Amino acid sequence: MRNGYALSDRAVGLLFIAPFAVTALFFMVYPIVEAIRMAFYSYNPLRPDLTTFVGFSNFAYIFNDPLFWDSFWQATVWTFLSIVFQTVFGVGMALLLHQALPGIAIFRGLLLFPYIVPTVVIALIWRWIFNPEIGVVNHALLGAGVISQPIYWLSTPSMAMASTIMLNVWKYTPFVVICVLARLQSVPLELYDAAKVDGAGPIRRFLDVTLPQLKEVLIVVIVFRTIWTFNKFEEIYLLTKGGPGTSTFNLAVYSFEQSIANLRLGVGAATGVVMMVMLSLGSIIYLRVSGFGEDEKAP
């Protein structure tokens, strides 16, 4: 029965989407617009009365700053290696957890632990784990005879980068596992049966059945993980503060340093804008090249 307060389907849809739209406006669109605006100003937060429009000077500054380019390349290395290891380990662990074994649900639950614990807690724990003198990693390796001298995990540029990548892989591989596992559980078993009938072994079945079925979800996971990892600030800052030297700076840490330590908020904002453009372009190109969504477009 209809009454005077009935809304059309379109109006109901708009009503339901309104909370998200309003929230996004305040917490996503406004900060982005404000960051873009600030990128064209010289702004010292202690002296807002001295704010001046500087055009593209902030962009010129960062493009001429060798540390910006160092940070960019380090961010690329950190992101690429993190994503490769997360994807490989994530798919491998998802395949293991896909087995119907007694108590497997417990392992699936435990797997989420690194993803659930706050990053600040994990980073501080890992600082102790990596401590060269009293850390458990060196203790175990020395005890097992794998090494004869302590490894200074966070004290040399290459080891510090490796350590931050290890932390990132450890924390976010569960995200890949969950996504891949969910997809694996919806792959029709008939496909595997048919492949077995055709004589395909485990490797062939993985390459020709499992992997194609995982393609779409892996594309999405890799895009998201790439964006999130490239933008990551807290893990690096808490673990190494970008050091030793500036060897683990990424663009997020660079932006923070420019904004807070150097009080150049305009330069920090310009860095954020450049990161946004880089990631947008990278994501579009990647999605095009990977053929994401083409199945739906096919007649």
Added chain:
Amino acid sequence: MTSRDSKPFPALPVDRRTFLTGATAAGAAASGAFPFGSRSAEAQSSKSGTVRVWGEPGPYGGVAVAAMNEWAQKNAPGLKFDIESIPWDGVYVKLMTDLAARRPPSLISVESPIAMQLMAEGLLLPLDDLVDKIGRNRLVDGVKWEYWGAWKGKQYVVPAHHQPHLLLVRMDVAKELGLGDPDTWDWKDLLNAARTISQKKPDMAGFCMALGRNLCTDYHFAALLHSAGGRMFDAANKFEVVFDSPQTVEALTFVKELQPYMPKGAVEYSFLQVVDAHVTGRTAMSFYWGRTLGRAAEEAKPVFEATEAFNHARHPTTKRRSNWNDFQGWCIPAQNNPYIDEVKQALVYQQTSKAWLIKYCHSLMPNVAPTYKDVADAPELKEHAFYKSKPRTVDTYFKTSLAHSSSTANELLQGVNPLAGIVHGRSVLAQTVQKVVIDNMKPQDAAKWGAKELSDIRRENARLLG
């Protein structure tokens, strides 16, 4: 409650937490000692709320706030002073973000370089009216009010303490290896001692200082730079950058020479790690403030008993023994501060109570040194186990170090430098050191790099120089 909390203070029959939180009752006696100013003239305040006070980590901030709460109980019953400890490495970021967000505390105890920056930015309240109430002639010999923070004829900061970093030496090791009296050493002797210890004592570094990209490295290196006669800026010449100098190269070269005898992890060390290295016996010598002795007394008695502090090894040519002395003081943010009158009165109350100021110094011996003669000369100050067991070391921290005081905020005591806070915010000195010890850059090139960074800071902040 942690075990550290429940450990008794050496000189007091109460545990640390009881001492800090129950200080109000204990402070009743303090109100009797009030030789300066007039408490009867204080106006009652009807304001209510929490007065936020920022201080560096350590019990002394809590003691100061306990004194202020004692004032509040009598004069502003609706107010409660509350200390917020800010870690050293986070102090710059925390200060800048909260000030930028227009949410400053009502009272700040902060290291002098940042105080000087805030002062020159016009963010602090002039406190000349407090100086006479506190006692203009009370300062210990060898210091001036301006060391804590004066700019263009106005006093913006009143003393909390002075806090020099010295050379800590495990005398059991020095005697065993026949290294001589550290008080007579020059840089060459220090280097030889570090080398000898490293070679003859397995599992022990000869020497430790901070080499990470942090404030501690800035301070440790600045002292070496000043000993060599070098500076970052020339205060007498419009703060021209003078960092690209033979003295800077010499100091950087000395750090590079010392590095093989430091813990390998020193390139990421900051304050805490240097203390850890000494207290856990992983180094026989270190640069540090008095906190190391406090930690050692609580956690490693043999290390405490064997460690003595000395003024730094002399530079071979200049004979300077500069320490980085934090003339740390109290300052009051001028904007968005609803409790200015109350904070001023509470601060005078705390500053004029000899008993509270002695408690302040006793709370972490010998880290925070007295700044007023009546406190420094008080027999009660010596009623502490540290003073009795290590009188020479405590006197070095409290008194004789003053002759060698320097700071990035007042280089070689030649003039207040409002740019130092920005230098530390950007870790310019630490980065310069890291160019040498991590990137293997030549000291000459690193000095040039540092000088360029300092020139950028000077150019960008010319407004602060007046």
